[in-house]
Amino acid sequence: MCRHLAYLGPQVSVRDLLTEGEHSLLQQSFQPRDMRRGGVINADGYGAAWWDKSALHRYRSVTPIWADASGCETLSAVGGNAILAAVRSATIGMPVVETACAPFIYGPWAFSHNGFVAGWPDSLAEPARTLPVTDLMTLEAPTDSAVLWALLRHRCAKDASTGEWAAAVAELTNRTRESAPGSRLNFLLSNGSQIIATTCVHSLSVLLTDDVVLVASEPTTDDKGWRHVKDGQLIVAEPGRLRITPLNRQ
Numbered sequence: 001m002c003r004h005l006a007y008l009g010p011q012v013s014v015r016d017l018l019t020e021g022e023h024s025l026l027q028q029s030f031q032p033r034d035m036r037r038g039g040v041i042n043a044d045g046y047g048a049a050w051w052d053k054s055a056l057h058r059y060r061s062v063t064p065i066w067a068d069a070s071g072c073e074t075l076s077a078v079g080g081n082a083i084l085a086a087v088r089s090a091t092i093g094m095p096v097v098e099t100a101c102a103p104f105i106y107g108p109w110a111f112s113h114n115g116f117v118a119g120w121p122d123s124l125a126e127p128a129r130t131l132p133v134t135d136l137m138t139l140e141a142p143t144d145s146a147v148l149w150a151l152l153r154h155r156c157a158k159d160a161s162t163g164e165w166a167a168a169v170a171e172l173t174n175r176t177r178e179s180a181p182g183s184r185l186n187f188l189l190s191n192g193s194q195i196i197a198t199t200c201v202h203s204l205s206v207l208l209t210d211d212v213v214l215v216a217s218e219p220t221t222d223d224k225g226w227r228h229v230k231d232g233q234l235i236v237a238e239p240g241r242l243r244i245t246p247l248n249r250q
């Protein structure tokens, strides 16, 4: 299964954020500690989004992160005070293409999904009918994550508040786990000033200080401050501030 992370804090280069630390996202791509349901390595591409003076930029590649030397060079020259990134292990039956790699972006928002929708694609046929045909025709890839992202985008306008996005993410998680039981739905989103995440069957940890918040599938460092988030939670975080509430109370 994929691994993802989001960071808010002092300016950092994308490359440093992805590669530094005893257990960085790079390390997690080939030696994850908490892979579930069959996944072994995250070799099906990766991506990063970063906000520099509030403008959102993105880089994605279908090359495994450890093999993308040119990409890593580019990513050492860019950065910001907000970054969201993911390494991908494609769910069986889903294509290994750049456009299936998170983050997906819309306005100031970047999105990643760690998991899969049980019974795909039939289990998403009904919800997908609520989408305008243009959204379906502009889907980035034929994957569960791309459809979930289209549903979320359709529900929220670009300028919707973080609270509205958080409520929509909780609703999407709850609806999907009800209509497709057994799904794994760890979502991660940011608009560059706040991070929203869910835990639904996959692991997630948070490192919080007054200046920094890091939300990641697995701790990226040996820092003792990392706290594990239990299953079934909605997280809204920014430096110095973390709110964790049960998904079933949304």
Ligand code: GLN
Residues within 6 Å of the ligand: 001, 002, 003, 039, 088, 089, 090, 091, 094, 100, 113, 114, 115, 116, 117, 143, 144, 145
């Ligand atoms: N199902 C998604 C995909 O194939 C996410 C994969 C994952 O979390 N391993 O892209």
